[in-house]
Amino acid sequence: MSTDYDVIVVGGGMVGAAVAYGLTGLKRRVLLLDGADTDYRAAKANFGLVWAHGKGFEQPAYQRLSIEAAQAWPDFARRLEEESGISLAYERNGGLHFCLSEQELASRVKRIDAWHAQTPDISPTARVLDRNELERRFPTLRLGREVAGASLGDIDGHVNPLRLLAALQTAFVRRGGRLECNRAVMAIRALAGGGFEVSASGYSVRGGRVLIAAGLGSTALSAMVGLDVPLRPQRGQLLVTERLAPLLPVPASGLRQTGEGTVMIGVTQEEVGYDLATTAEGAVQMVRKALRILPDLARAKLVRQWACLRVMTPDGMPVYADSKSHPGASIATCHSGVSLASFHAGPYAKAFVGEASTAVLDDFHHDRFNVQKAA
Numbered sequence: 001m002s003t004d005y006d007v008i009v010v011g012g013g014m015v016g017a018a019v020a021y022g023l024t025g026l027k028r029r030v031l032l033l034d035g036a037d038t039d040y041r042a043a044k045a046n047f048g049l050v051w052a053h054g055k056g057f058e059q060p061a062y063q064r065l066s067i068e069a070a071q072a073w074p075d076f077a078r079r080l081e082e083e084s085g086i087s088l089a090y091e092r093n094g095g096l097h098f099c100l101s102e103q104e105l106a107s108r109v110k111r112i113d114a115w116h117a118q119t120p121d122i123s124p125t126a127r128v129l130d131r132n133e134l135e136r137r138f139p140t141l142r143l144g145r146e147v148a149g150a151s152l153g154d155i156d157g158h159v160n161p162l163r164l165l166a167a168l169q170t171a172f173v174r175r176g177g178r179l180e181c182n183r184a185v186m187a188i189r190a191l192a193g194g195g196f197e198v199s200a201s202g203y204s205v206r207g208g209r210v211l212i213a214a215g216l217g218s219t220a221l222s223a224m225v226g227l228d229v230p231l232r233p234q235r236g237q238l239l240v241t242e243r244l245a246p247l248l249p250v251p252a253s254g255l256r257q258t259g260e261g262t263v264m265i266g267v268t269q270e271e272v273g274y275d276l277a278t279t280a281e282g283a284v285q286m287v288r289k290a291l292r293i294l295p296d297l298a299r300a301k302l303v304r305q306w307a308c309l310r311v312m313t314p315d316g317m318p319v320y321a322d323s324k325s326h327p328g329a330s331i332a333t334c335h336s337g338v339s340l341a342s343f344h345a346g347p348y349a350k351a352f353v354g355e356a357s358t359a360v361l362d363d364f365h366h367d368r369f370n371v372q373k374a375a
C-alpha cells in the first residue's frame with residue numbers, strides 16, 4: 001500500500017498537536033489536519049493548569065497517569081521551548097486547593113489521604129496545610145478570614161496555554177510534520193489494501209493510520225471508523241483581571257496569576273449543552289469565591305469574561321482506543337489536555353506506534369462505558 005503519510009492526525013488542538021509532535025520525533029511522516037476557526041476549541045480558552053493533586057480520585061489509573069504526566073512536564077517543556085523557540089511561561093512551584101472552613105479542611109485531609117492510599121507505591125505528592133502553615137509557607141499571601149488552609153500539590157504548576165499550543169504546532173512543523181489548517185474532515189474511509197483515505201472539502205489524502213483527536217468533533221468522526229465514544233460538552237466560564245502586582249505566588253484551583261500579572265478567576269462546570277454564552281450568575285459565583293480567598297481582588301478591574309466547552313467523557317477519564325472494526329484507526333480524547341500534553345507527546349506517541357507497551361492505555365478504553373461488554 002502506498003500512502004502519503006504514516007499517520008494522519010485529525011484535530012490540531014491540545015491533544016492532536018501534542019501527539020503529532022511526539023510522532024514526528026519518532027520519525028513518522030505525519031499530517032495534522034485542523035478544522036475551522038468556528039469549531040469549539042478548548043485549547044484556545046482554557047485555564048492553563050498543569051495539575052495532578054486530587055486528580056483521579058477513586059480512579060487510580062488516571063491518578064497515576066496525571067502524576068506521571070506532571071512529573072514529565074519540566075523536561076517536556078524544556079525541550080519544546082528549545083525546539084519551537086517559544087517560551088511557555090511554565091512554572092512548577094506547587095498548586096493550592098483552598099478550603100474555606102475547618103470542616104472543608106477536615107474533609108480535604110481525608111480525601112488527600114484516600115487519594116494517596118490508592119497508589120501506595122507512589123511517594124506522596126500532596127499535603128494539607130492549616131492556615132498557620134500556609135501563611136508560613138507563603139508569607140506574602142493576604143488571605144481572606146474564612147480560609148482555613150489548603151492542600152498543596154508539589155508537582156503542580158501552570159503554563160500559558162496559547163503559547164503551549166503554538167509551540168506544539170511550531171515544533172511539529174520544524175520536525176518535518178505537515179500542518180493543514182481549515183481542513184475540516186468530513187469522511188474517513190478504510191482502503192481495501194489497508195490504510196485510510198481522509199477527505200475534507202475539496203481535499204483528500206491517504207495515510208497508513210488515522211488518529212482522531214478532534215475534541216468535541218471526535219464523536220461524529222469516530223463513528224465513521226467503528227469507535228462509539230460518548231462525549232459531551234461541559235461549559236466552563238472564566239474571568240480575567242487587569243494586570244496586578246504579585247498577589248498569588250502559586251496557582252490554585254480556580255485562581256491563578258499569570259506571568260503578565262493578570263489574575264484568572266474560574267471556572268464554572270455547567271451542563272448546558274453546546275452553549276457558549278457567558279452569564280452574570282457565572283461571574284458572580286466565581287467572583288464571590290475568589291474574594292473569600294483573596295479579598296485584595298476587590299480593587300481589581302475585570303477586563304474579560306469568556307466561556308469554553310470541556311470535552312467530557314461520562315466518567316471524566318481520558319479515552320485512548322483502537323478500532324476493532326477498522327484496524328489502524330484510533331481515538332485520543334481527554335478533559336485535561338494541558339496537564340497531559342507531556343504524556344501525549346511522549347509515552348502515548350510511543351505506544352501508538354508500538355515502540356512502548358500499550359498496557360498503560362488498557363484502563364482508558366471506552367468499552368468501560370458499555371456495561372454489557374464490560375460484564
Ligand SMILES: Cc1cc2nc3c(=O)[nH]c(=O)nc-3n(C[C@H](O)[C@H](O)[C@H](O)COP(=O)(O)OP(=O)(O)OC[C@H]3O[C@@H](n4cnc5c(N)ncnc54)[C@H](O)[C@@H]3O)c2cc1C
Pocket residue numbers: 010011012013014015016017033034035036037039040041042043044045046047048049050051183184185186213214215216217218221235236237238267307308309310311332333334335336337338339340
Ligand atoms: C474552561 C476550561 C478550562 C480548562 N482548563 C484546563 C486546565 O487548567 N488544565 C488542563 O489540563 N486542561 C484544561 N482544560 C481542558 C483542555 O483545554 C482540553 O482538555 C483540551 O483542549 C482538549 O484538547 P482536544 O485536542 O481534545 O480538543 P480541542 O483543544 O478543543 O481541539 C480540537 C481541535 O479539533 C479540531 N476539529 C474539530 N472537528 C474537526 C474535523 N472534523 N476535522 C478537523 N479538525 C477538527 C478543532 O478545530 C480543534 O482545533 C480546560 C477546558 C476548559 C473548557
